[in-house]
Amino acid sequence: MSDITLHRARTVLPVAAPPIADGAVAVRDGRIVAIGAHDALTAELGDAIGERREWDGALTPGLVNAHTHLQYTDMAAVGRGQYPSFETWALAFEKGYRVEHDWAASAAEGVRLSIESGTTAVAEIVTDPEAGRAVHDAGLHGVVFWEVFGWKRAAWQHDGPERVLAQLDALPSPPATGLSPHAIYSLDTDVFRELQRLAEAHGVRLHIHAAESASEDEFARFGTGPLAERWRGLGHSDMQLLSGNGSGNGVVHYLDTVGVLTPHSHLAHGIYVDAADRALLRERGVSVALCPRSNAVIGLDAPPIAAYLTEGNPIGVGTDSLSSSPSLRVLDDVAELHRLARAQGYSADDLHSRLLHAATAGGARALGLADGPAPAGTLIEGARADLAVFATASADPRDALAEIVESAPEALGTVVDGRMLWEAGSVGRGPSTGSGSAFEGARA
Numbered sequence: 001m002s003d004i005t006l007h008r009a010r011t012v013l014p015v016a017a018p019p020i021a022d023g024a025v026a027v028r029d030g031r032i033v034a035i036g037a038h039d040a041l042t043a044e045l046g047d048a049i050g051e052r053r054e055w056d057g058a059l060t061p062g063l064v065n066a067h068t069h070l071q072y073t074d075m076a077a078v079g080r081g082q083y084p085s086f087e088t089w090a091l092a093f094e095k096g097y098r099v100e101h102d103w104a105a106s107a108a109e110g111v112r113l114s115i116e117s118g119t120t121a122v123a124e125i126v127t128d129p130e131a132g133r134a135v136h137d138a139g140l141h142g143v144v145f146w147e148v149f150g151w152k153r154a155a156w157q158h159d160g161p162e163r164v165l166a167q168l169d170a171l172p173s174p175p176a177t178g179l180s181p182h183a184i185y186s187l188d189t190d191v192f193r194e195l196q197r198l199a200e201a202h203g204v205r206l207h208i209h210a211a212e213s214a215s216e217d218e219f220a221r222f223g224t225g226p227l228a229e230r231w232r233g234l235g236h237s238d239m240q241l242l243s244g245n246g247s248g249n250g251v252v253h254y255l256d257t258v259g260v261l262t263p264h265s266h267l268a269h270g271i272y273v274d275a276a277d278r279a280l281l282r283e284r285g286v287s288v289a290l291c292p293r294s295n296a297v298i299g300l301d302a303p304p305i306a307a308y309l310t311e312g313n314p315i316g317v318g319t320d321s322l323s324s325s326p327s328l329r330v331l332d333d334v335a336e337l338h339r340l341a342r343a344q345g346y347s348a349d350d351l352h353s354r355l356l357h358a359a360t361a362g363g364a365r366a367l368g369l370a371d372g373p374a375p376a377g378t379l380i381e382g383a384r385a386d387l388a389v390f391a392t393a394s395a396d397p398r399d400a401l402a403e404i405v406e407s408a409p410e411a412l413g414t415v416v417d418g419r420m421l422w423e424a425g426s427v428g429r430g431p432s433t434g435s436g437s438a439f440e441g442a443r444a
């Protein structure tokens, strides 16, 4: 049976193993069945190879965008600004959000941009139900999270759980669905505890914005600061963190006291964290999705990438949305993390491989996709055939890896479950037998 598709590339970067020059990945029924040097694989598989694809670039696991809101793709005008603080950005966001949008079209456009930059899985946060279909319709992997915010204790006790569960149930699946308790300042303490119980009872993951701004930290510790004053001004002095003058803990330890730091949750941003916070995250098995370009647009500090790497925290990479970032290209954030890590003093020579790991296997871990019989984020036998190819120029595999991490090359093709979801123009086409299905399904 000639049922194997062989993807040959000048460089194959398996993530789980060292780079391979003139490598190949054999795919059958949506899974990787073999990986190695092209000539050896061809000899081994022989007539079982039915289709051949030849790529003039580097083949990697599909990228995992570990934090995004594709719904806000048509709010790029907000993201093109530069803001002095989280509060000023939030005002611009709210103004942009309130005008009329076609959220379904906006999310679909975000999915298209993601696929065309080599992304095969996303942690997508949905705020309006119309945006909830796009990831499902395109066949991308990941988790679509229903965003939960603006609940105080009394209203929640009235009908919170029923309403949130109905909203969660309305999200089309696959992919997996989850809950995103927005942040410590937009939900009461008891509501966070309840959401953890709901997530556990329904077997879904949680994803939380955390330690994104200094004012959020002050809100959690003391119930003071610009964010707290704004909330008081809006009539929310009865929020538990405000009426109780804070929790006495920074954001990460506060989240631990409400029970949401588990291997089934991951955080976004993680900027304002100290060594004790990072140690607690490791202990609880919680990954952090780093979004450095979004942080820069909003006027926040850079995430402590060097410390995360040195101390061994599990990390992923997210773009956040176009309402706070210049693009949905995960590799653009990888390049920024590379620059930041060096500037923060990370000098080890494993930086390229660790950052590609963060954008693939690290993201898969953050989303709960790294375990089980068909893991994502790495190219090993049995893994899901989620692949991306990038237009690298270097012949040496180590140089190609450096190009991917430092220069964010364009994607040439994106494969999900072994299916060619998208292919760039005619670039990179080899003497493929061609199935004529290159664009099938990608433009949904």
Ligand SMILES: [Zn+2]
Binding pocket: 067, 068, 069, 209, 268, 320, 321
């Ligand atoms: Zn976000």
